[in-house]
Amino acid sequence: MRSIRHFFEQSWLLIVASFFFGLLIAVTNAALSPRIEQNRNSKLNELAGGLLPDATAFTPVAETIEIQALDGKQQKLAVYRATTGSQTVGWVFQVVGSGFADKIELVVAVDAAFTSLAGFDVLASNETPGFGDQIKYGYYRDQFKGAPTDGLTLVKSGDPATIDAQIVAITGATVSSTAVVRAMDHYLPQVKTQLQQKGLIGHGN
Amino acid sequence: MATDSDGQTCVYKNTLLAGLWRENPVLRLLLGMCPTLAVTAAVKPAFTMGMCVVFVLVCSNVMVSLMRDKLKPHLRILMFTLTIATFVTIADLLLKAFQPDMSAALGPYVPLIIVNCIIIARAEACASKNPILLSIVDALSMGAGFTVALCVLAGIREVLGTGKFFEIQVMPKAFVPWAALSMPVGAFLALGFLLGLVTLITKKRS
Amino acid sequence: MDTVYLLITGFLSVVLINNLVLTKFLGICPYLGVSGRIDMAFGMGLAVTFVMTLSGTLTWLIDHMVLIPLGLEVTRYVCFILVIASAVQLVEMYLRKFFPPLYDSFGIFLPLITTNCAILGLCLFLNLWGIDSLLEAVVLSVGGGIGFTMAICIMAGIRENLRMVDVPESLQGAPITLITAGILSLAFMGFAGII
Numbered sequence: 001m002r003s004i005r006h007f008f009e010q011s012w013l014l015i016v017a018s019f020f021f022g023l024l025i026a027v028t029n030a031a032l033s034p035r036i037e038q039n040r041n042s043k044l045n046e047l048a049g050g051l052l053p054d055a056t057a058f059t060p061v062a063e064t065i066e067i068q069a070l071d072g073k074q075q076k077l078a079v080y081r082a083t084t085g086s087q088t089v090g091w092v093f094q095v096v097g098s099g100f101a102d103k104i105e106l107v108v109a110v111d112a113a114f115t116s117l118a119g120f121d122v123l124a125s126n127e128t129p130g131f132g133d134q135i136k137y138g139y140y141r142d143q144f145k146g147a148p149t150d151g152l153t154l155v156k157s158g159d160p161a162t163i164d165a166q167i168v169a170i171t172g173a174t175v176s177s178t179a180v181v182r183a184m185d186h187y188l189p190q191v192k193t194q195l196q197q198k199g200l201i202g203h204g205n
Numbered sequence: 206m207a208t209d210s211d212g213q214t215c216v217y218k219n220t221l222l223a224g225l226w227r228e229n230p231v232l233r234l235l236l237g238m239c240p241t242l243a244v245t246a247a248v249k250p251a252f253t254m255g256m257c258v259v260f261v262l263v264c265s266n267v268m269v270s271l272m273r274d275k276l277k278p279h280l281r282i283l284m285f286t287l288t289i290a291t292f293v294t295i296a297d298l299l300l301k302a303f304q305p306d307m308s309a310a311l312g313p314y315v316p317l318i319i320v321n322c323i324i325i326a327r328a329e330a331c332a333s334k335n336p337i338l339l340s341i342v343d344a345l346s347m348g349a350g351f352t353v354a355l356c357v358l359a360g361i362r363e364v365l366g367t368g369k370f371f372e373i374q375v376m377p378k379a380f381v382p383w384a385a386l387s388m389p390v391g392a393f394l395a396l397g398f399l400l401g402l403v404t405l406i407t408k409k410r411s
Numbered sequence: 412m413d414t415v416y417l418l419i420t421g422f423l424s425v426v427l428i429n430n431l432v433l434t435k436f437l438g439i440c441p442y443l444g445v446s447g448r449i450d451m452a453f454g455m456g457l458a459v460t461f462v463m464t465l466s467g468t469l470t471w472l473i474d475h476m477v478l479i480p481l482g483l484e485v486t487r488y489v490c491f492i493l494v495i496a497s498a499v500q501l502v503e504m505y506l507r508k509f510f511p512p513l514y515d516s517f518g519i520f521l522p523l524i525t526t527n528c529a530i531l532g533l534c535l536f537l538n539l540w541g542i543d544s545l546l547e548a549v550v551l552s553v554g555g556g557i558g559f560t561m562a563i564c565i566m567a568g569i570r571e572n573l574r575m576v577d578v579p580e581s582l583q584g585a586p587i588t589l590i591t592a593g594i595l596s597l598a599f600m601g602f603a604g605i606i
Binding site: 010011013014017018021024025028029032035036039040043124128129130131 | 280367
């Protein structure tokens with residue numbers, strides 16, 4: 001009995017404080033979580049909106065799209081349907097590539113029939129400033145606007161202005177350029193097959 | 206502590222000024238090196254980090270000062286840690302809600318404020334012995350010193366590393382950015398030389 | 412085979428490419444403070460590796476077994492720091508009682524480790540990198556500790572030689588250590604791109 005009393009004498013402040021702090025965190029979280037959720041969506045919407053300017057809304061696809069990531073793990077992928085009114089104008093999803101130092105997270109948009117790319121944007125990357133991080137600039141990214149969704153290849157030299165399956169690497173940043181192309185080549189066919197299987201897009205072209 | 210009001214003003218003024226130069230946590234006491242190096246590639250994240258630290262420092266100093274008479278010696282550090290962790294969580298939530306871009310840029314360095322030595326050092330050295338008002342002044346002063354040091358370092362790195370200041374182009378077009386300064390290397394070198402400069406100035410003065 | 416490959420690349424990445432000290436700036440305080448002598452540095456490195464492995468694994472388990480299923484992610488930071496603090500305390504008591512020689516060699520560093528940002532930093536990065544298997548979490552925790560030990564031992568070696576060098580007066584102490592660390596981090600950048 002005595003030891004219990006001693007215990008409380010010593011630690012009542014700790015116990016009271018724990019409850020108080022727990023309450024404080026809970027209240028803050030309850031107050032702010034809708035806003036945080038909204039921020040998360042608006043970031044994706046903003047990037048996706050830049051890629052598919054015609055789209056007015058992005059809604060998550062109800063079907064589960066399960067694909068194999070670059071490192072061989074199975075993962076669920078959130079695919080968004082971009083719509084104008086009731087018409088589907090494209091699909092948006094997130095792709096993770098393995099860059100020079102760390103992961104590269106991209107937002108990729110494709111057209112409604114999944115035949116050509118509408119472009120990509122960099123969500124997060126840790127590439128070398130001045131070299132690898134050029135993947136987020138227009139002269140590299142524009143090559144993907146309208147490029148086919150299958151069989152992208154990276155070439156060392158060529159004309160970046162021509163839109164075809166050949167992507168011209170950034171000088172001095174071959175690893176980062178390769179990372180983007182490889183991630184696309186890995187994800188795009190899988191997502192396409194899955195979308196076809198679920199009947200969301202038609203077979204063939 | 207002095208009892209008359211003149212003496213008290215003096216104490217407050219001294220405390221307020223201490224953090225900025227004489228006891229600047231980063232430049233003189235070498236506390237909180239981890240965020241100093243990690244978030245100073247540009248001024249904006251550095252400033253945001255400074256503000257977060259000020260928030261946590263003020264809140265935790267107030268809490269610790271409130272319960273300073275009731276603290277049991279061996280549970281002291283545990284109480285400090287618990288208090289700091291709570292306010293860091295709140296700061297993190299606030300940042301996520303109102304500055305989502307900065308929250309993404311700072312990443313795990315926001316929760317790492319928990320183990321920032323400045324905060325626990327101030328709780329131990331000042332707030333656990335002094336009344337609330339003085340603790341707040343101390344927190345503001347230390348926090349301001351930290352923020353200023355971070356912004357100076359970030360200013361040097363951003364201007365030379367990218368040619369911009371607060372994301373606005375300031376250097377002429379012909380200037381080739383020293384990209385190395387935006388990388389980890391630049392953080393170590395810039396802070397090393399900045400500390401050297403501070404030592405030099407101190408020596409010259411005395 | 413795939414798993415082994417994944418673990419090896421993950422290990423190399425956390426030891427060399429994303430070295431906690433030289434690229435993530437974690438654990439700079441002990442890095443500056445304890446890197447004066449190589450035997451002290453090694454003791455500190457061992458202690459950090461030990462605690463990091465333990466707390467990395469524990470926090471990963473708690474995160475995935477308790478916090479995520481219950482939707483309590485918001486209390487993650489509080490839980491992590493409490494787990495680390497109690498792990499350090501337990502290890503210290505255990506070592507003092509059962510392995511006095513080991514306690515003598517790195518026990519004195521243990522209390523310092525609670526506020527070592529490398530430990531909490533690694534636990535947070537495990538979460539940020541989206542590690543989803545226990546094995547990977549353990550390997551990365553060990554790797555993080557080994558990376559820290561390596562960085563601090565290299566630094567101690569350099570600093571032992573720096574004593575014989577004529578360093579400008581105002582750069583002595585912490586400034587020259589930071590500049591050396593900068594050059595070291597430049598060298599480590601060469602590892603980027605190997606995987």
